[in-house]
Amino acid sequence: MLLGLGAEGAAVSEVRARLAHLGLLDEQGAGSFDETVAAGVRTFQQERGLTVDGMVGPDTYRRLEEARWQLGDRVLTYVPGHLVTGDDVAALQRRLNQLGFDAGRPDGMFGPRTDASLRDFQGSVGVVVDGTCGPDTYRAFDRLVRTISGGNASSLRDRITMSALRTGVSDKVVVIDPGLDGGSPVCEAIATRVEGRLAALGTQVLLTRAGSRGSLHDEADRAAFANRTAADLLVSIHCDEASSPLPTGVACFYFGEPTGGAHSASGELLASMIQDEVCARTGLLDCRTHPRTWDLLRMTRMAAVRLEVGNLANMNDAELLSTIAMQDSIAEGIASAIIRFCAPAQ
Numbered sequence: 001m002l003l004g005l006g007a008e009g010a011a012v013s014e015v016r017a018r019l020a021h022l023g024l025l026d027e028q029g030a031g032s033f034d035e036t037v038a039a040g041v042r043t044f045q046q047e048r049g050l051t052v053d054g055m056v057g058p059d060t061y062r063r064l065e066e067a068r069w070q071l072g073d074r075v076l077t078y079v080p081g082h083l084v085t086g087d088d089v090a091a092l093q094r095r096l097n098q099l100g101f102d103a104g105r106p107d108g109m110f111g112p113r114t115d116a117s118l119r120d121f122q123g124s125v126g127v128v129v130d131g132t133c134g135p136d137t138y139r140a141f142d143r144l145v146r147t148i149s150g151g152n153a154s155s156l157r158d159r160i161t162m163s164a165l166r167t168g169v170s171d172k173v174v175v176i177d178p179g180l181d182g183g184s185p186v187c188e189a190i191a192t193r194v195e196g197r198l199a200a201l202g203t204q205v206l207l208t209r210a211g212s213r214g215s216l217h218d219e220a221d222r223a224a225f226a227n228r229t230a231a232d233l234l235v236s237i238h239c240d241e242a243s244s245p246l247p248t249g250v251a252c253f254y255f256g257e258p259t260g261g262a263h264s265a266s267g268e269l270l271a272s273m274i275q276d277e278v279c280a281r282t283g284l285l286d287c288r289t290h291p292r293t294w295d296l297l298r299m300t301r302m303a304a305v306r307l308e309v310g311n312l313a314n315m316n317d318a319e320l321l322s323t324i325a326m327q328d329s330i331a332e333g334i335a336s337a338i339i340r341f342c343a344p345a346q
Contacts, residue, residue: 001056001057001058001061002055002056002057003015003033003055003056003057003061004033004038004054004055004056005033005034005035005038005054006032006033007032007033008032008033011056011061012031012032012033012037013030013031015033015037015041015056015061015064016030016031016037018064018065018067018068019037019040019041019044019064021067021068022044022067024040024043024044025037025040033056038054038055039054041054041055041056041060042054044060044063044064044067045060046258047257047258047259048063048067048257048258048293049256049257049258049291049292049293049294050063050292050293050294051294059294059295062085063293065086066085066086066087066108067086067087068086068087069086069087069088069089070087070088070091071087071088071091071092071095071138072088072138073088074088075132075133075134076088076089076092076110076132076133077110077115077131077132077133078110078111078112078114078115078131079110083109083110083111084109084110085108085109085110086108087108089108089109089110089114090106090107090108090262091106092110092114092118092133093105093106093107093108093114093117094106094262095141096114096117096118096121099121099144101117101118101120101121101124102117103117103118104117104301105255105262105263105264106261106262107255107262107298107299108298109298109299115131118131118133118137119131121137121140122137122140125140125143125144127140162265162266162269162303163345165232165233165266165303165341165342166342166343166344166345167342167344168342168343168344169198169201169202169203169338169339169342169343170201170202170203171202172203172204172232172233172342173203173204173206173229173230173231173232173233174198174203174204174205174206174231174232174233174234174235174338175205175206175207175208175225175226175229175231175233175234175235176191176194176195176205176206176207176208176234176235176237177191177207177208177209177222177226177234177235177236177237177296178190178191178207178208178209178236178237179236179237179238179239180209180217181238181239181240181241181312184239184312184321186239186309186312186321186322186327187237187238187239187309188209189327190237190309190327190330190331190334191207191209191237191331192207193327193328193331193332194235194237194331194334194335194338195207197331197332197335198335198338198339201339203338206225206229206231208222208225208226219294219295219296219299220295220299222236222296223295223296223298223299223300223304224299226300226301226302226304227299227300227301227302231300231302232302232303232342233270233302233303233304233338233341233342234296234300234302234303234304234305235270235274235304235305235307235334235338236296236304236305236306236307237307237309237334238306238307238308238309239308239309239310239311239312239317239321240308240310240311240312241311241312241313242311242313242314243313244313245311245313245314245315246314247311247313247314248284248285248310248311248314248316248317249284249285249286249287249310249311250275250278250279250282250284250285250286250287250307250308250309250310251275251287251288251289251290251307251308252271252272252274252275252278252288252289252290252305252306252307252308253271253289253290253291253292253294253297253305253306253307253308254267254268254270254271254289254290254291254292254297254303254304254305255267255291255292255293255297255298255300255304256268256291256292256293257291257293258290258291258292263291264297264303264304266302266303267297267303267304267305268289268291269303269341270303270305270337270338270341271289271305271307272289273337273340273341274305274307274333274334274337274338275288275289275307276337277332277333277334277336277337277340278307278309278329278330278333278334278337279333280333281329281330281332281333282320282326282329282330282333284309284310284317284320287308292306294306303341307334309321309330
C-alpha cells in the first residue's frame with residue numbers, strides 16, 4: 001500500500017482519522033489525500049523519526065496505527081511471534097523503567113524483556129503475576145507512579161551495557177548489513193572489506209546478505225537475524241539514491257526519537273565514531289549523525305547504526321564509490337570505529 005496526493009477511499013479516511021486524533025488535521029471526515037493531509041503526514045513522519053516524504057507506505061501506516069493507543073486503552077500482553085506494538089507499550093516501558101524494573105529502551109514493542117519486567121513488577125506489588133497489563137496492574141501503577149519522578153534508568157542501563165562491550169574487538173559478534181540500493185554492488189564490496197579487516201582481529205562477522213541469507217530483504221527479518229545471533233553490534237551500509245543529483249556526503253543514523261525521547265546511547269556513540277572515521281579518511285561532506293526510528297534500528301537489541309555513504313544519483317559520488325580506493329577507505333573507517341568503540345577504557 002502506498003497512499004499519496006489524489007488517493008481516495010477507506011484507507012485515506014482511516015489516515016485522516018488517525019491524523020485528526022493526533023491533532024495534525026482539523027477534520028477527519030471522508031475526503032481525498034490532499035496537500036493538507038500530506039502536510040500532516042510529513043509532520044508525523046518528522047516527529048516519529050521516519051523518512052519524510054508526505055506519503056503513507058507500510059511503515060508510516062503501521063506507526064499511525066501504533067500512535068492511536070494510550071496507556072490504559074487496552075490490555076497488553078506478550079504474544080510470541082506477533083509482538084503487540086504501540087505508544088501505550090512505550091509508555092508502559094517508561095513506567096516500568098521509572099519504577100526500577102528493567103524493561104529496556106522504550107521502543108513500543110512488547111517483547112520478552114518487557115514481559116519479564118512486568119511480571120517482576122506484578123510480583124512486587126501483590127497482583128496476579130500473569131504478564132498481562134490489565135485493570136489491576138494499571139491501578140497498581142496509578143498508586144505508585146505519583147511517588148516516583150526523575151532519572152533515566154533506561155539510558156543508565158544502556159551505558160552499563162556499553163561499558164561491558166569494552167573488552168576488545170576479538171570476542172565480539174558484528175553483523176554487517178549491506179544495502180541493495182539500485183542494485184549497486186558498492187555496499188556489498190564495502191561490507192566484504194569490513195569483514196576482512198575485523199575477521200583478521202578475531203571478530204566473528206556475519207553478513208545479512210551472503211549465501212543462504214541472501215533473502216533477508218525486510219528490515220524486520222534482518223533485525224530478527226541480528227537478535228537471534230546475539231550480535232554485539234550491527235552496521236548497515238547504504239548508498240543513498242535520491243531523486244535529485246544535488247545531495248552528497250556521508251550521514252550516520254542511530255535509534256532515537258528526534259523530539260528527544262527514547263534513544264540508544266550506545267548507538268549514538270557508535271554512529272559518531274563511524275561518522276568521524278569515514279569522513280576523516282574520505283574527505284566526503286560530513287552530513288553528521290541523526291536519530292531515526294526505522295525498523296532496523298528500533299527492533300535490534302544491540303548498538304545498531306545505518307551509514308549512508310553517498311548519493312548514487314550524484315555523478316561525483318557515484319564515480320568515487322565505484323573505485324576500490326574509496327571502498328577501501330570507507331571500510332577502513334568503519335572497521336577503525338568499531339575497534340575504537342570496543343577498545344578497553346583507559
